[in-house]
Amino acid sequence: MICIEMVITRVPGLRREDLERWIGNAWVRPDDQGGSYMFQEIDVARVRLIVELRDEMEVDEHALPVVLGLLDQLYDSRRRMRERAEALRRTVPEELHRQLVAALES
Numbered sequence: 001m002i003c004i005e006m007v008i009t010r011v012p013g014l015r016r017e018d019l020e021r022w023i024g025n026a027w028v029r030p031d032d033q034g035g036s037y038m039f040q041e042i043d044v045a046r047v048r049l050i051v052e053l054r055d056e057m058e059v060d061e062h063a064l065p066v067v068l069g070l071l072d073q074l075y076d077s078r079r080r081m082r083e084r085a086e087a088l089r090r091t092v093p094e095e096l097h098r099q100l101v102a103a104l105e106s
Contacts, residue, residue, distance in 0.1 A: 001031065001040055002044070003039070004039070007019065007039050007044055011051055014047060030043050
C-alpha cells in the first residue's frame with residue numbers, strides 16, 4: 001500500500017486536488033487510516049484510468065461518473081461470467097463442456 005504522495009508521483013498529470021475530489025466523489029476508494037489515505041495497486045490503476053479518460057479521451061468530468069459506472073458494470077459482468085464458466089468447467093463432464101463451448105462459439 002502506498003500513500004497519496006506516492007500516487008501523485010506515479011501518475012503523470014495527476015494533481016492532489018483532483019485526487020482528493022475523486023476520493024470525495026467515491027470514484028476512488030482508498031483505505032482511510034486515521035485521516036491519511038493508503039492506496040492499493042487497484043486504486044492506482046483506477047486513478048490512471050480516470051486520468052486517461054479525462055486527458056486522452058477528453059471525457060468531461062460531469063460524464064465521468066456515468067463512464068466509470070458503466071465500466072464497473074462491465075468488469076463485474078466479466079468477473080461473474082468467468083466464475084460461472086469455471087464452475088461449469090469443474091462440475092460438468094468434459095464432453096458436455098466441449099459441446100457448450102462449441103455451441104457458444106458458433
